[in-house]
Every structure is written in C-alpha cells, then in structure tokens.
Amino acid sequence: MEILVGNELTSGAAVYLDAHDNWVEDFYAARLFAKEEAELRDAAIASSKATGRILGIEIEAVTVKDGERVADRMREKIRAKGPTTKSIFDGEVFDRQHLNEDGHVSI
Amino acid sequence: MYRYDEFDAAFVRERTAQFANQVERRLIGEISEDQFRPLRLMNGLYLQLHAYMLRVAVPYGTLNSKQMHKLAHIARVYDRGYGHFTTRQNIQYNWPKLKDIPLILGELASVEMHAIQTSGNCIRNVTTDQFAGAAQDEIIDPRPVGEILRQWSSLHPEFSYLPRKFKIALTGAPNDRAAIRFHDIGLQAVTNGTGEIGWEVWVGGGLGRTPMIGKMMNSFVPNEHLLAYLESIMRVYNRYGRRDNKYKARIKILVHEEGLETIKGQVEAEFAEVRGGVLTLPQAELDRITAYFAPPEFKQLAARKIDIEREKILDPLYARWLENNLNPHMQPGYTSLTISLKPIDKAPGDATADQMDVIADLAARYSFDELRVTHEQNLVLPHVAISDLRAVYDALVAAELAEGNTGLITDIICCPGMDFCALATARSIPIAQAISVKFQKPERQAEIGDLKIKISGCINACGHHHVGHIGILGVEKKGGELYQITLGGDATEHASVGKIIGPGFEAEQVPDAIETLVDTYLAKRESAEESFISAYRRLGEAPFKEALYGNA
Numbered sequence: 001m002e003i004l005v006g007n008e009l010t011s012g013a014a015v016y017l018d019a020h021d022n023w024v025e026d027f028y029a030a031r032l033f034a035k036e037e038a039e040l041r042d043a044a045i046a047s048s049k050a051t052g053r054i055l056g057i058e059i060e061a062v063t064v065k066d067g068e069r070v071a072d073r074m075r076e077k078i079r080a081k082g083p084t085t086k087s088i089f090d091g092e093v094f095d096r097q098h099l100n101e102d103g104h105v106s107i
Numbered sequence: 108m109y110r111y112d113e114f115d116a117a118f119v120r121e122r123t124a125q126f127a128n129q130v131e132r133r134l135i136g137e138i139s140e141d142q143f144r145p146l147r148l149m150n151g152l153y154l155q156l157h158a159y160m161l162r163v164a165v166p167y168g169t170l171n172s173k174q175m176h177k178l179a180h181i182a183r184v185y186d187r188g189y190g191h192f193t194t195r196q197n198i199q200y201n202w203p204k205l206k207d208i209p210l211i212l213g214e215l216a217s218v219e220m221h222a223i224q225t226s227g228n229c230i231r232n233v234t235t236d237q238f239a240g241a242a243q244d245e246i247i248d249p250r251p252v253g254e255i256l257r258q259w260s261s262l263h264p265e266f267s268y269l270p271r272k273f274k275i276a277l278t279g280a281p282n283d284r285a286a287i288r289f290h291d292i293g294l295q296a297v298t299n300g301t302g303e304i305g306w307e308v309w310v311g312g313g314l315g316r317t318p319m320i321g322k323m324m325n326s327f328v329p330n331e332h333l334l335a336y337l338e339s340i341m342r343v344y345n346r347y348g349r350r351d352n353k354y355k356a357r358i359k360i361l362v363h364e365e366g367l368e369t370i371k372g373q374v375e376a377e378f379a380e381v382r383g384g385v386l387t388l389p390q391a392e393l394d395r396i397t398a399y400f401a402p403p404e405f406k407q408l409a410a411r412k413i414d415i416e417r418e419k420i421l422d423p424l425y426a427r428w429l430e431n432n433l434n435p436h437m438q439p440g441y442t443s444l445t446i447s448l449k450p451i452d453k454a455p456g457d458a459t460a461d462q463m464d465v466i467a468d469l470a471a472r473y474s475f476d477e478l479r480v481t482h483e484q485n486l487v488l489p490h491v492a493i494s495d496l497r498a499v500y501d502a503l504v505a506a507e508l509a510e511g512n513t514g515l516i517t518d519i520i521c522c523p524g525m526d527f528c529a530l531a532t533a534r535s536i537p538i539a540q541a542i543s544v545k546f547q548k549p550e551r552q553a554e555i556g557d558l559k560i561k562i563s564g565c566i567n568a569c570g571h572h573h574v575g576h577i578g579i580l581g582v583e584k585k586g587g588e589l590y591q592i593t594l595g596g597d598a599t600e601h602a603s604v605g606k607i608i609g610p611g612f613e614a615e616q617v618p619d620a621i622e623t624l625v626d627t628y629l630a631k632r633e634s635a636e637e638s639f640i641s642a643y644r645r646l647g648e649a650p651f652k653e654a655l656y657g658n659a
Contacts, residue, residue, distance in 0.1 A: 010205050012158035012159040084534060086453065088457045088459055
C-alpha cells in the first residue's frame with residue numbers, strides 16, 4: 001500500500017493526505033492507496049500541487065499487518081513521529097512540528 | 108572584529124527586504140514553490156524532514172556577545188529555545204515558521220548578521236581556525252583576509268551560479284585546526300625567504316561521496332595577488348567544472364580528472380591576465396581591515412603556569428577541564444578556552460538560548476567581547492586571563508557547559524542525521540549519544556586520550572566521517588540503518604582519509620564496536636603518549652579488523 005506525504009507551506013510540518021482529501025498531521029489517518037489506485041493517487045498529487053500549499057509530495061510505501069500500518073522506510077517512520085533524539089532540555093524526545101491555525105489544506 | 112560599513116549595512120538590509128517580499132509573495136500564492144525554492148536557498152532556508160531549517164552564517168566563526176545574545180533571542184522567540192552549531196562554523200535553527208523568516212533576518216541584520224550564501228552553488232561561509240588572533244603557534248591572524256574574502260565572494264556576479272557549492276577555509280597557523288586540505292580551496296599562511304607572509308594555496312580537497320585531500324597549487328601567493336589568484340581558480344572552475352552531473356561537479360573532480368598540472372596551467376594563464384588589475388589588494392586596504400581585528404588591550408600579565416596536578420587533588424573535574432579545554436595563547440597570562448557543546452547523552456553542537464546568553468555574558472566579561480564557533484561544533488572564549496579561569500568555570504558549571512572533554516572520545520562531531528535532515532539515510536545523533544554514554548567516565552576518556560570520532564548520517568559527510576580517527580557513516584539498507592566504520596582519517600596538516608574497516612553494524616552494535624576498537628588500541632599502543640591515530644598508522648588496520656571481525 002502507499003500513502004502520500006509532504007510538508008505544509010507555512011509551518012513546514014509533515015502532513016499526510018487523508019481519506020477526506022485533507023492534509024493532516026496524523027500518519028495513521030493517511031489514505032491508503034492500493035496498487036490499482038495509481039490514477040487516483042496521481043490525481044490527488046496533481047490537485048495537491050495545484051494548491052501550492054503542500055511541498056515535496058512523496059509516495060511512500062507502507063505495510064499493513066494485523067491492522068497496524070508501518071512505513072517501510074526508516075525515514076518515514078521518523079517523519080511520522082518526529083525526531084528520535086533526546087532534547088537538550090529534558091532528555092525527552094522532540095515533539096514534531098505542528099500545523100499553524102491557518103495551515104489546514106484540502107484538495 | 109569587523110564592523111559593517113554603510114555598504115555592508117545597506118546590502119544586508121536590502122537583501123532582507125527583498126527576501127521578505129519574496130516570502131510574502133509565496134505565502135499569498137503569487138510565486139510557486141519552484142520559483143521560490145532557489146530564492147529561499149540563497150537565503151539559507153531549507154525545508155527538512157519535519158520543518159524548515161534556517162542556516163545563519165557566522166563569518167570565519169567569529170561572534171561578539173551582542174550577536175550571541177541575538178542568536179539566543181531568535182532561538183527563544185522564533186524557534187524552540189535552542190540552536191545547533193555546525194561543522195561550517197554556522198548555526199542552524201530547526202523549527203522556524205516561514206512567516207517568521209523575514210523577522211528573523213531583520214533581527215540578524217540588526218547585529219550585522221545574515222543567512223546569505225549559506226546554501227546554493229556559490230562560495231559559502233569562509234571558515235578558519237577557531238583560535239585565530241589568539242593562538243601561540245599563529246604566523247598571522249587569518250581573519251582580515253577571511254573578511255576580505257567574504258566581501259569579495261558575497262554576491263560575486265560571476266560566482267553566484269557555480270557548478271556546485273564552493274568552500275574556502277584558511278589558517279594562519281602551521282597546525283591546521285580548520286581542515287583546510289578538505290576544502291575546495293584551502294589557504295595556509297606561510298613565510299617566504301624574505302620574511303614576507305603569504306599563502307599556500309591548496310585546491311580540490313573535499314569530503315562527500317568522493318573524499319579527496321587538496322593538492323598544493325601554489326606554495327606562495329602574496330596578499331597583494333591573493334584575490335586575483337583565487338578569482339583565476341574560480342574562473343577555471345566555473346568554466347570547466349561539470350554541470351551535467353552534480354556528483355561530479357565539485358572542483359575536486361575537475362582537478363582529479365584533468366590533473367593538477369593541467370588545471371594549474373589554466374589558472375596561471377588566467378592569473379597572468381588579471382594579475383595587477385582591479386583585484387590587486389592594496390596594503391592600505393589590508394591594513395584598514397586588519398585594524399578591525401587588532402588584538403584587544405591585554406593586561407601585561409606574567410606568564411603563569413597552571414598547576415593541574417594540584418587541581419587534580421583539589422577538584423578533579425576542574426583539573427580535567429583545565430587539562431583538555433585550554434589552548435596556548437600568544438599573550439602571556441592568557442589562554443583560549445573551549446566551551447564543550449558535547450555533554451554526555453546530548454546532541455553534539457546544540458546550545459539552549461539560556462546557555463547562549465550565559466556564554467555571551469562570559470565573553471563580554473572575560474574575553475574582550477569575543478567568541479568563536481569551531482568546526483568541531485564547540486564554542487571558544489579566545490582571550491581569557493588565566494586568573495579568571497575559575498570564575499569562568501564556575502559559571503559554566505552552573506550553565507551545564509563545563510564538560511572537560513575537548514579532543515577526547517566524547518567530543519564527537521555529528522551531523523543532524525535522519526532525525527532532522529531530508530537528505531540523510533540514517534540517524535547520527537543517537538549514535539553519538541550512545542557512544543558518549545558508553546565512554547562517559549572521565550577516567551576512561553583520559554586513559555584513551557586524543558581520539559576524534561566523526562559521524563555522518565549520509566554520504567554527503569556533513570559530519571566529516573572521512574577524517575575521523577574513527578569515522579562512522581550511516582547508510583540505509585533494506586529500509587533500516589547500517590553503520591560503516593572507517594579508521595585512520597585525519598583533518599589536520601597530516602591529512603588522511605579514513606578507510607572502511609569491514610562490513611557495517613546495526614545501530615545498537617556501534618558503541619560496542621567502538622569499544623572493541625578502543626580496547627585494541629589500548630592493548631597495542633606503545634605507551635600512553637602514543638595516540639590512537641599514531642598507533643593506527645604504525646599498526647595498520649589488521650589488528651583492529653581482527654578484533655572486530657575475527658580471523659575469518
């Protein structure tokens with residue numbers, strides 16, 4: 001299965017296209033495209049690019065096992081959750097970047 | 108240090124206003140991302156994995172306290188309260204919002220700073236020895252020439268669209284602390300037979316996917332002709348550097364493929380044309396710029412030896428800090444002091460806004476208002492009276508900045524890696540953190556002595572892994588991370604490129620692998636005085652390889 005990921009213009013936050021044509025922060029809400037849905041997927045990419053608000057759109061492979069989806073690439077696992085490094089402040093991992101109030105994009 | 112004249116101030120102000128307008132037009136959709144991307148990159152603004160990243164130039168690594176306070180302010184107001192000091196002597200902010208970038212650039216301009224040419228295929232921030240203007244072994248302070256190079260290269264009309272990025276480093280001391288042999292152009296101050304000071308010119312060094320040691324193109328270029336000579340090199344590179352393949356576009360490839368003598372011949376031909384022309388550097392202009400870098404008004408102090416053995420009894424951690432974090436100063440009674448940004452289990456190079464403020468205050472009070480950023484991702488107070496060391500140390504302890512590990516195994520260079528960088532293929536910071544935890548005991552670090560570990564999260568080598576005594580390169584393999592280990596790299600005047608020792612390791616295996624290498628060194632060294640790199644050069648890779656992989 002595949003998902004679409006990009007970065008939102010104003011915040012730079014990583015976002016995913018969901019099943020309602022909204023670009024959202026939640027990896028688990030990302031719409032899953034089957035192989036035979038390539039046309040739909042590409043149309044969604046074109047529409048998203050047309051908004052001018054979603055940057056660097058990428059198609060990423062995910063595997064769904066026992067109802068749980070996992071990005072195939074380590075890079076995407078990190079993008080979905082935020083940096084894994086311990087923060088300089090409290091040793092906790094960094095929170096990911098969030099969308100601004102005006103950062104919601106739909107196609 | 109250098110202060111902007113009216114031209115500099117107007118130049119930065121106008122550029123800031125120009126980019127503010129471009130950001131505004133991008134936000135309202137007047138220009139597309141394809142149009143905006145090169146514009147933002149010219150102003151140091153990248154889009155990374157999670158957010159934008161703004162890279163701010165610190166010319167030749169020199170800052171004053173006002174500038175450092177401003178960097179802290181920006182971190183606090185526009186980012187997440189910290190900044191990341193880089194191997195290019197710059198600072199990066201990992202979480203800015205696009206709409207805030209013009210405000211940040213305005214803040215920077217107010218203290219004579221900017222982000223121009225911290226990205227793109229242009230001449231990047233000129234770097235130098237962090238102890239410039241202070242080091243005991245220095246022939247000349249390289250910063251005046253560094254400033255002249257900054258002025259020459261800023262928005263140079265011929266060199267704003269080079270085949271690829273271009274990095275220049277210079278050092279005024281024979282002991283190379285600026286890795287000049289791994290830059291596109293490296294400049295080493297030398298004295299000729301008549302006592303005149305000029306520059307050895309090294310060309311075609313670099314790291315990345317094709318690491319190469321620079322080759323000496325000219326053994327002595329006087330200050331008068333330096334700009335003309337460099338312009339000649341740039342013209343030859345701009346003319347013949349490959350634009351068809353970004354992986355072969357750096358000048359190191361041109362020099363390697365065409366041969367040094369061929370390129371040198373072309374440079375000399377160009378130089379013959381431009382020598383004595385408008386690029387001639389008048390001594391009066393060099394003197395004018397040099398005046399900005401005049402030594403501070405040092406007190407006349409007696410030379411003073413620090414009794415580290417006594418301090419080892421009284422306060423071992425202070426003694427450790429004294430032993431590792433000081434560098435000899437040219438002025439009796441003074442020293443240069445490295446503030447380690449490598450606390451155990453933290454990200455190398457990071458400093459909080461509060462820490463930056465503390466460091467700025469210490470610079471103002473104890474170091475004639477001067478600060479330096481090192482390419483090894485630490486900070487330096489270049490001119491501290493030895494009698495003030497205890498007070499500085501106590502303030503650093505309070506700010507959690509008193510790690511006495513400079514040059515030791517936990518003083519690790521490390522790129523942001525896949526936790527932040529869009530290009531990375533593996534994480535690097537967690538590896539550095541795990542290694543620092545493994546070797547956190549001060550006695551263990553002291554036993555090992557000088558050992559430079561450098562970690563990159565991809566082949567682009569921002570973490571300088573090729574020149575680590577132990578280098579670690581993270582790569583992607585089957586959707587996961589794998590770490591290759593190289594041995595024998597050296598960024599100094601004894602330049603060498605590390606060699607891959609064998610098959611890679613999983614992330615969690617890396618600290619143990621490093622420990623195996625260290626234990627092998629400790630077992631095989633001739634004495635405690637023989638450093639890791641010396642032992643490796645004497646022994647070769649065989650015992651290390653056997654220790655890691657056995658005899659199979």
